Amino acid sequence: MDLYGQAIAKFKNLLERAMQTDLPEPTAMTLATTDQAGRPSARAVLLKGVDEQGLVFSTNTRSRKGTQLAATPSAALCFFWQPLNEQVLVEGDVAAVSDAEADVYWATRPRDSQVGAWASQQSGPLEKRELLLERAKRYRQVYSGRDVPRPPHWSGYRLLADRIEFWTAGDARLHHRTCYKKQGEAWTVTLLNPYRGSYRLCGSRRL
Numbered sequence: 001m002d003l004y005g006q007a008i009a010k011f012k013n014l015l016e017r018a019m020q021t022d023l024p025e026p027t028a029m030t031l032a033t034t035d036q037a038g039r040p041s042a043r044a045v046l047l048k049g050v051d052e053q054g055l056v057f058s059t060n061t062r063s064r065k066g067t068q069l070a071a072t073p074s075a076a077l078c079f080f081w082q083p084l085n086e087q088v089l090v091e092g093d094v095a096a097v098s099d100a101e102a103d104v105y106w107a108t109r110p111r112d113s114q115v116g117a118w119a120s121q122q123s124g125p126l127e128k129r130e131l132l133l134e135r136a137k138r139y140r141q142v143y144s145g146r147d148v149p150r151p152p153h154w155s156g157y158r159l160l161a162d163r164i165e166f167w168t169a170g171d172a173r174l175h176h177r178t179c180y181k182k183q184g185e186a187w188t189v190t191l192l193n194p195y196r197g198s199y200r201l202c203g204s205r206r207l
C-alpha cells in the first residue's frame with residue numbers, strides 16, 4: 001500500500017473507532033475555508049463519505065462557505081475525537097461532486113432536512129424566524145405526497161487531501177504527530193514535534 005493509501009486506511013480505522021464510542025456526532029468535523037482576501041472562517045459540518053479520492057461533505061452551495069469555495073477552492077478539516085484522544089487534520093483542494101453523487105447523498109437525508117434545504121437561504125440574513133417556519137410549511141405542502149427533489153443549490157464537495165496529520169495523545173504530554181504530505185506526485189511521511197501543552201488525557205476544565 002502506498003503512503004496515501006496508508007493514511008486513508010489509518011483515517012478510516014480511527015473513524016470506525018470513533019463510531020463505536022458514545023460521541024453523538026462522530027462524523028462531525030470543523031471545516032475551514034478562506035475568502036478572497038485570505039481571511040479564514042470555520043464551522044462544523046458532517047463527513048458524508050471517504051474514499052481514495054477524498055473526503056466528502058454536503059452543503060448549500062450559496063452559503064458563505066460555498067461562496068468562499070467557489071472563489072478559493074481549498075480547505076482544511078479538523079476532527080477531534082476526545083474519547084480516543086485523537087485528532088486528524090486534513091488539507092487540500094476542493095472539487096464539487098457530480099450531480100449524480102449529490103443525488104445519492106440527498107436521498108439519505110431525512111425528509112425534514114430536505115424540506116429545510118428548500119426553506120433556508122443558508123447564510124443569508126433572516127428578518128425573523130417566523131418567515132423560515134412559514135417557508136418550511138409552504139415547501140412541506142408543495143412536496144406533500146411526493147419525493148422532495150434536490151435543490152440546485154444543494155450539493156457536495158470533495159476535499160482532495162494533500163496533507164493529512166495524525167495527532168495522538170502521548171505519555172507525559174509528549175504527544176505524537178505524524179504528517180503525510182503530497183510533494184509533486186509523491187507522498188512523504190514525517191514525524192513532527194508536538195506542543196507540550198496542558199491537554200491531559202483526563203480532560204481539561206480550565207482555560
Ligand SMILES: Cc1cc2nc3c(=O)[nH]c(=O)nc-3n(C[C@H](O)[C@H](O)[C@H](O)COP(=O)(O)O)c2cc1C
Binds near residue numbers: 025043065
Ligand atoms: C454538528 C454540526 C453538524 C453540521 N453539519 C452541517 C453539514 O453537514 N452541512 C452544512 O451545510 N452545515 C452543517 N452544520 C451547520 C454549519 O456549522 C453552518 O452553520 C452552516 O453550514 C452555515 O455555514 P456558513 O455560513 O459558514 O456557510 C452543522 C452544524 C453542526 C453544529
